[in-house]
Amino acid sequence: MQYYFSLQYRILNRHIRDLALHPLIIYLLGGGAFLVISNSIFKQTHYAPFVYLALALSSTIGLQESHRNMFLKWCYPTKVYQKIRITENLIVVSPFLMFLFYKIEWLFAGVLVILAILFSFIQPKKRENITIPTPFYKYPYEFMVGFRNAFYLFFVAYGLLLTGILSKNANLAVFAIIIVFLVSLAFYMNTEDKFYVWTYSISAKKFLFKKIGVAFFYTTCILLPVFISLIIFFPKEWWMIGIFMIWGYLLLLAAILMKYSVFPEKVMLKESFLFALNFQVPPLLLILIPYWYFQSLKKLDKILK
Amino acid sequence: MITIENLAKSYGKHQILKNIHITLEKGKIYGIVGENGAGKTTLFKCIAGLEDFEGNIESAFKPLKNYIGYLQTESYFFSKMTGKEYIHLLCHARNIQTPDFEKRNVFDLPLNQYVTSYSTGMKKKLAFTAILMQDNEVFILDEPFNGVDIQSNMMIVEIIKKLKMLGKTVLVSSHIFSTLHEICDEIHLLREGTFVKKALPEEFKNLENEMRDFTVGNLLERLDLK
Numbered sequence: 001m002q003y004y005f006s007l008q009y010r011i012l013n014r015h016i017r018d019l020a021l022h023p024l025i026i027y028l029l030g031g032g033a034f035l036v037i038s039n040s041i042f043k044q045t046h047y048a049p050f051v052y053l054a055l056a057l058s059s060t061i062g063l064q065e066s067h068r069n070m071f072l073k074w075c076y077p078t079k080v081y082q083k084i085r086i087t088e089n090l091i092v093v094s095p096f097l098m099f100l101f102y103k104i105e106w107l108f109a110g111v112l113v114i115l116a117i118l119f120s121f122i123q124p125k126k127r128e129n130i131t132i133p134t135p136f137y138k139y140p141y142e143f144m145v146g147f148r149n150a151f152y153l154f155f156v157a158y159g160l161l162l163t164g165i166l167s168k169n170a171n172l173a174v175f176a177i178i179i180v181f182l183v184s185l186a187f188y189m190n191t192e193d194k195f196y197v198w199t200y201s202i203s204a205k206k207f208l209f210k211k212i213g214v215a216f217f218y219t220t221c222i223l224l225p226v227f228i229s230l231i232i233f234f235p236k237e238w239w240m241i242g243i244f245m246i247w248g249y250l251l252l253l254a255a256i257l258m259k260y261s262v263f264p265e266k267v268m269l270k271e272s273f274l275f276a277l278n279f280q281v282p283p284l285l286l287i288l289i290p291y292w293y294f295q296s297l298k299k300l301d302k303i304l305k
Numbered sequence: 306m307i308t309i310e311n312l313a314k315s316y317g318k319h320q321i322l323k324n325i326h327i328t329l330e331k332g333k334i335y336g337i338v339g340e341n342g343a344g345k346t347t348l349f350k351c352i353a354g355l356e357d358f359e360g361n362i363e364s365a366f367k368p369l370k371n372y373i374g375y376l377q378t379e380s381y382f383f384s385k386m387t388g389k390e391y392i393h394l395l396c397h398a399r400n401i402q403t404p405d406f407e408k409r410n411v412f413d414l415p416l417n418q419y420v421t422s423y424s425t426g427m428k429k430k431l432a433f434t435a436i437l438m439q440d441n442e443v444f445i446l447d448e449p450f451n452g453v454d455i456q457s458n459m460m461i462v463e464i465i466k467k468l469k470m471l472g473k474t475v476l477v478s479s480h481i482f483s484t485l486h487e488i489c490d491e492i493h494l495l496r497e498g499t500f501v502k503k504a505l506p507e508e509f510k511n512l513e514n515e516m517r518d519f520t521v522g523n524l525l526e527r528l529d530l531k
Contacts, residue, residue: 199395
């Protein structure tokens with residue numbers, strides 16, 4: 001068991017070093033970011049311990065992945081396997097636990113420990129045989145696959161819109177636009193296998209325009225009810241709605257171009273940092289979009305020529 | 306016709322392929338054999354244009370990659386994508402009208418299920434079906450028989466023969482010598498990144514024996530099995 005955990009630690013450090021960073025830097029930065037976010041959660045809402053509990057437990061979900069659990073069961077006797085799973089869950093929730101101690105939330109800390117242990121016994125059933133229908137079948141593949149993974153988030157967006165309209169809160173309703181754009185651009189964050197670009201018999205320019213066209217078309221399809229409702233119920237806020245729409249489309253465009261600007265390599269820290277900077281400094285998009293566009297053409301041309 | 310001249314490939318200082326010469330004609334099946342790590346997959350990737358290389362590949366098909374159907378040893382599949390959608394994606398990429406899936410689903414695959422739920426053999430058959438539906442002129446098949454059942458094995462053999470009849474060029478690698486023996490017009494032996502022998506059908510048996518002698522040698526004695 002000790003070897004298993006030391007191996008996990010070594011693997012984690014290897015992943016960090018692949019980003020050309022020293023693990024210690026990531027641990028310090030990660031720890032700092034965790035404290036800042038935790039503090040802001042507790043400052044913003046009275047329900048913070050509940051939110052915190054949910055966040056802590058959701059961080060253990062990745063450990064329930066069936067292939068990894070099958071492998072562990074195959075490797076270790078049942079008792080050792082269960083010890084490993086309990087220890088893993090407790091390690092993952094330990095930063096949350098310490099913060100709850102710091103906030104003197106003893107009850108929630110106790111509940112977290114119990115639930116984390118109980119979660120280690122849960123094995124989610126594979127639902128590979130149930131195929132979720134997708135309306136985005138015609139133009140593969142990002143929305144087709146993405147919708148199946150995150151369709152509920154679109155319903156969250158529509159729910160927010162409805163709540164915003166009913167409570168006459170324009171800001172809340174406009175937040176639905178942001179959610180739709182964030183979910184849509186997340187579909188373009190994973191780098192596909194080189195084969196899926198290579199197999200296209202079109203030029204790099206056409207390929208890029210096709211990808212952008214499909215992304216814009218499908219995002220517009222999802223956004224249309226949100227946009228129309230906002231214009232009807234909050235006509236005075238048309239400028240704010242317009243700004244968020246334009247910003248959203250530019251972000252989506254930037255996400256696609258960023259991915260292909262380094263293709264077939266994965267998006268690394270530099271690009272991610274520049275992309276994140278756009279949330280603070282939106283005009284940066286006007287420089288990054290043409291830059292990533294020409295970089296993408298170069299990279300794709302090598303594969304599609 | 307595809308002419309490959311003096312093809313070489315290295316990763317840093319490590320040379321994978323060197324001095325590769327081969328001419329691939331229409332309506333012929335070419336077998337590539339060699340040990341694991343001999344460079345078969347790298348050679349296929351170079352021909353397909355998935356890897357950079359030194360040397361020259363000449364072909365009447367321009368660009369060649371748009372006419373190649375490449376069956377990878379292990380194809381990559383997205384999670385939450387059905388078999389039907391995978392075929393649709395590959396046809397869409399080549400501007401080919403979506404085919405009649407049910408009619409052309411000769412391997413009886415559950416096309417409405419997620420590919421990630423397929424077995425290894427089913428994934429192989431799906432990837433093969435998809436490149437067949439792309440209507441390619443050249444087929445590069447990297448270990449097409451790996452993991453598939455005996456019935457499907459026979460089916461793949463017959464499909465490859467049919468491709469030959471239709472004037473397509475087929476390049477195939479396999480560790481199952483008897484199958485290559487049955488379908489190939491030429492077999493090339495790749496050793497340490499270079500072709501060391503070319504055999505025509507009448508020489509296939511000798512090639513197999515030579516490979517066995519070279520590979521097995523006195524290794525069995527070293528195992529000291531009791």
